[in-house]
Each structure stands twice: as structure tokens, then as C-alpha cells.
Amino acid sequence: MKRIGVLTSGGDAPGMNAAIRAVVRSAIYNGVEVYGIRKGYAGLLAGDFIEMSLGSVGDIIHRGGTILRTARSEEFKTKEGMEKAVNNIKQLGIEGLVVIGGDGSFRGAAELANRGIPTIGIPGTIDNDIPFTDYSIGFDTAVNTVVEAVNKIRDTATSHERTFIIEVMGRESGHIALYSGVACGAETILVPEKPYTIKNVCDKIMSGYKRGKLHSIIILAEGAGNAFEIGQKIKEVIGLETRVIVLGHLQRGGTPTAFDRILASQMGGKAVELLLNGVSNKMIGWVKGELIVTDLEKIFSAQKPLNEELYNLASVLAI
Numbered sequence: 001m002k003r004i005g006v007l008t009s010g011g012d013a014p015g016m017n018a019a020i021r022a023v024v025r026s027a028i029y030n031g032v033e034v035y036g037i038r039k040g041y042a043g044l045l046a047g048d049f050i051e052m053s054l055g056s057v058g059d060i061i062h063r064g065g066t067i068l069r070t071a072r073s074e075e076f077k078t079k080e081g082m083e084k085a086v087n088n089i090k091q092l093g094i095e096g097l098v099v100i101g102g103d104g105s106f107r108g109a110a111e112l113a114n115r116g117i118p119t120i121g122i123p124g125t126i127d128n129d130i131p132f133t134d135y136s137i138g139f140d141t142a143v144n145t146v147v148e149a150v151n152k153i154r155d156t157a158t159s160h161e162r163t164f165i166i167e168v169m170g171r172e173s174g175h176i177a178l179y180s181g182v183a184c185g186a187e188t189i190l191v192p193e194k195p196y197t198i199k200n201v202c203d204k205i206m207s208g209y210k211r212g213k214l215h216s217i218i219i220l221a222e223g224a225g226n227a228f229e230i231g232q233k234i235k236e237v238i239g240l241e242t243r244v245i246v247l248g249h250l251q252r253g254g255t256p257t258a259f260d261r262i263l264a265s266q267m268g269g270k271a272v273e274l275l276l277n278g279v280s281n282k283m284i285g286w287v288k289g290e291l292i293v294t295d296l297e298k299i300f301s302a303q304k305p306l307n308e309e310l311y312n313l314a315s316v317l318a319i
């Protein structure tokens with residue numbers, strides 16, 4: 001194998017740059033040229049390629065976002081788009097492709113693999129909603145960002161004796177809410193995977209106040225309900241002021257944690273190793289401290305379960 005490509009696709013995540021760096025440096029170390037494809041599959045169709053050198057990935061390991069940029073492309077999903085993408089890859093002499101992204105990006109990677117382009121997926125999304133890996137790149141940083149924000153909110157929550165509802169990212173999954181909720185000592189964690197009633201939420205707040213708590217922190221995954229509506233209902237039931245904070249896109253940015261940088265570096269190095277060994281149509285995961293390899297197809301029919309043990313522990317600790 002003489003030349004490979006690397007792209008980032010879907011939502012950006014802190015640590016993607018560390019993964020790009022690892023792919024580029026591992027490949028060059030092994031005598032393989034690397035082309036960076038800018039703006040994901042959109043760039044693949046537009047021929048937006050750049051040859052990567054050792055220096056091109058210098059000074060990026062600590063930066064959030066992705067130097068290759070990212071995008072979503074509807075055209076790529078069409079038959080014509082897919083054919084154009086395969087042609088562009090072949091014309092450039094790219095013999096293997098590393099795709100850093102989420103579930104949708106992997107579907108694209110699998111389509112390419114089925115058309116004869118060797119591909120390896122690296123899970124990069126703050127949502128951590130990809131099965132067959134304990135962590136995806138960016139999740140740890142996002143959780144730490146939420147924790148930092150909540151630390152600050154706690155100060156004012158305590159001073160004013162208020163209930164705060166903090167909405168975090170996670171339209172279909174509550175991983176960020178659960179992990180940050182546990183790390184923040186939130187009284188209540190609301191996630192899409194677990195039904196809840198406003199009555200239960202209010203009962204918990206009231207029992208906390210009765211035993212002398214000065215504030216109540218509710219961490220809400222965005223897919224588990226509308227924060228403002230929930231806040232209004234709580235106010236109606238218990239008559240106490242609630243405040244809503246939507247953390248939004250600030251969870252996507254920032255310098256990646258050491259954990260994310262190490263994870264990204266390991267996965268980037270492994271992706272190159274796999275391509276050089278003729279492996280294709282797989283995703284690299286990190287399970288119980290070890291890198292594992294899973295068929296991309298298996299990922300599409302599986303769901304990443306919420307960490308039940310952690311969820312139950314969160315309820316116990318919020319007594």
C-alpha cells in the first residue's frame with residue numbers, strides 16, 4: 001500500500017485532530033503517503049484533497065475541532081455520488097481510507113468498502129452513542145466540559161437556593177447526561193432511555209430541601225424533554241424558582257482531555273496498522289482498556305446501551 005486517505009465526517013469532536021495526527025504519522029513512519037480529504041464526504045466528491053506531511057499535523061494534538069474540517073453530504077448517499085467518490089479515490093491512487101466520525105459516516109465507509117475501497121472507521125463523536133466501544137473520541141472532553149460548567153453553576157445555585165436544570169447534548173442517548181451527572185453529584189439525571197414523571201422529579205427536590213439541601217441540580221439530556229417546559233412544570237408543582245441553562249455547542253469544543261488524546265492516538269495508529277494488513281470494513285473500538293475491531297455492518301443493527309450500573313448508582317447517591 002503506497003497511499004491512504006483520511007477524513008473527518010459528521011459532527012466534530014475534540015480529539016479528532018489527535019487521531020488525524022496519529023494516522024498521518026503512523027502511515028509516514030511505515031513509508032505510506034497520506035492525503036487529507038477536507039470537509040468529509042463533501043470534499044471527497046469535490047476533490048478537496050491535500051497531501052499531508054509530518055509537519056502538517058504538528059501543533060494540533062491539543063486543539064479541538066478538526067483541521068480537515070467536517071461536513072454532511074446528501075449527494076454522497078446517492079448512487080451517482082457514491083460512484084463519483086469511488087472514482088475520485090481511485091484517480092488519486094488512494095488504496096485505503098480512514099473515516100473518523102459517527103454512525104452515519106460509518107454507513108458511508110461501509111458503502112465504499114463494498115465497492116472495493118478498503119476502509120477503517122474510528123469512532124469520533126461526543127455523544128458516545130456508538131456500540132462496540134466503551135468510549136468514542138470526544139466524549140470524555142465533553143463530559144469534563146459539562147462538569148466544569150456545573151461546578152460554576154453550583155456556586156450560584158447554593159447561594160440562591162435554587163433548582164437548576166442543565167440541558168446537555170444527547171438527542172437519542174443519555175451518555176453525556178449520565179456520566180456528567182454522576183461526576184457533578186446531580187440530584188436528578190433525565191435521559192431519553194429512562195421514562196420519568198414530573199411528580200418523581202419534584203418529590204426528589206422536596207425531600208432534598210427537607211433534609212437541608214441548599215440547591216438541586218438536574219442534568220437533562222436534550223432528547224429527554226424540553227428544559228423550559230420541565231422548569232415551568234416544576235415551578236407550578238413545588239412553587240420554587242427554577243433556572244434553565246442550555247450548554248449547547250460549547251460542549252463540542254475545547255482542548256481534548258489527555259484521555260481523548262491517548263484514545264485518538266491509539267485508534268489512529270491501529271487504523272493504519274489494519275489497512276497495511278489488508279483489513280477493511282471494520283471499526284476500531286476500545287473495550288475494557290483494549291483496542292478491538294468490529295465489522296462496520298454489526299454496528300448499524302446494534303444499540304449502545306446506557307450504563308445501567310452507573311444509572312442505578314446515580315439514584316442511590318442522590319438519596
Ligand code: ATP
Pocket residue numbers: 009010011012041042071072073074076077101102103104105106107108109111124125127
Ligand atoms: P454524528 O454522530 O456526529 O452526527 P455521523 O457520522 O453520524 O456523526 P451523519 O450526518 O449521520 O453524522 O453522517 C455524516 C455523513 O455520512 C452524511 O452527511 C453522509 O454523507 C454520510 N452518510 C450518512 N448515512 C449514510 C448512508 N446510509 N450511506 C452512505 N453515506 C451516508
